[in-house]
Amino acid sequence: MPPTVFSRNVLGAATRALVIGVGHYPSLPGGGGPQMQNPEGLKQLESPPVSAREFAQWLIENYRSDARPLATVQLLLSERHPAAFAYQADGAAVVATPQEANMATVKQAIRGWYELGNHNPDDLMLFYFCGHGVSEGALTALMMSDFGSEPMALMEGALDFHRFHAGMEDCQARHQCYFIDACRLPSTLLRRFDHAGDPVLQPGARPSPDGRVRLGPKFMSTLPGEASHAQPGKPSLFTGALLEALNGAGAGDEDGGDWIVKTNRLHAAMEYLVKEIIAEKGWEVGQQTITDGMQDLPLNTLERPIVPVSLTVTPKEAHIEATWLCTDGNGIDLQRDADLSPWNFRVPVGSYRFQASFSSPQYAQLVRNEIVRPPYVLRSLQVMTA
Incomplete structure (x- = not known):
């Protein structure tokens, strides 16, 4: 050998x-x-x-x-x-x-x-x-x-x-x-x-x-x-x-x-x-x-793949002030403060709740339930005006 x-x-x-x-x-x-x-x-x-x-x-x-x-x-x-x-x-x-x-x-x-x-x-x-x-x-x-x-x-x-x-x-x-x-x-x-x-x-x-x-x-x-x-x-x-x-x-x-x-x-x-x-x-x-x-x-x-996720909000003006949460109700609780860049993170395959909140009253809170599975989840979510 x-x-x-x-x-x-x-x-x-x-x-x-x-x-x-x-x-x-x-x-x-x-x-x-x-x-x-x-x-x-x-x-x-x-x-x-x-x-x-x-x-x-x-x-x-x-x-x-x-x-x-x-x-x-x-x-x-x-x-x-x-x-x-x-x-x-x-x-x-x-x-x-x-x-x-x-x-x-x-x-x-x-x-x-x-x-x-x-x-x-x-x-x-x-x-x-x-x-x-x-x-x-x-x-x-x-x-x-x-x-x-x-x-x-x-x-x-x-x-x-x-x-x-x-x-x-x-x-x-x-x-x-x-x-x-x-x-x-x-x-x-x-x-x-x-x-x-x-x-x-x-x-x-x-x-x-x-x-x-x-x-x-x-x-x-x-x-x-x-x-x-x-x-x-x-x-x-x-x-x-x-x-x-x-x-x-x-x-x-x-x-x-x-x-x-x-x-x-x-x-x-x-x-x-x-x-x-x-x-x-x-x-x-x-x-x-x-x-x-x-x-x-x-x-x-x-057993449980790790999946890349990328989230943004449209319009861009809303994304800049979006505060994010990602939870699965089973121990995963991720968050990110407002930032110019997309929110890129990794989670195991499963069901998740994505939530974006905004400092300006003109944008309504955004909630999205998603199945996360390979190869990746790439989402640009449209926010409604309040």
Whole structure:
């Protein structure tokens, strides 16, 4: 078995995750190593190690699937100050050591991950990357920590994502899901060399090993030609949205009553959540989640999903002075004073009473009863004049 930060024995089908977060690049400006001659604006990153740690920790502590329990998590990080990885499992605190996210170690990790999933066609393979990326046409390069360290072969430290994904077609595990949290800005390197790095896996002669079609959706953090964004010290916009969607916004109960997060619902939830935080921050950016392959692939199972809610009042003059209450008659009692921005909050799925009161006597109190369920509740409520 390849080195893991988490593993448990699972009989039958299992979920197996490979998580990579690259923030420290020695050959990019400020990295402390021999410098790449033309880094094309690439620099050190703060968010990827934070984002990858959060995603790996969430998987270990929160992921639930009766059909395919979590069996392994491989975690590879590149950070300026390497640190241990801590989490809670089965009521105990665990401290593990991530691997280094250089290309040689990533290659071994990918091949080990492939072998773990190459025994049961019902396994679910999760791949997550956060770090530098560039795109040109169909080419997408994901940069590992040693990218640019070899002047004679600059792309040696990059993963050719398109060909890597194609190589996973031969893995017996027929269920695969890829989360790529990286910029997709154009690159003269890709134009010059016409390849995006090392594919690690070479497609063989037997795609679809048991005759079953592979489900392998790819979630990309942004459009081609656009950058991905983050806040200092926090998970990126994409990863934050992904975790919220996995916690409930991407869930549905159409399959007999259980709340199950599926890939087709995940996309709608993440797109909303990324736009929500961009609007909150007032950023003028073009980040938008893109999904290639909208298959109905089940992921996390939840007892009671957490749902994003956003409330405003029209006209705008009334919203500015609205004082809000949200209650469910069963212990949830939220309130907000008057504010210019929409009231964005999270509550478990259920029945709620939304109430807006106004300081001006010209506006009548507004009451609305709502069923809150995924993917989100977005309401602009019309107030009547008193």
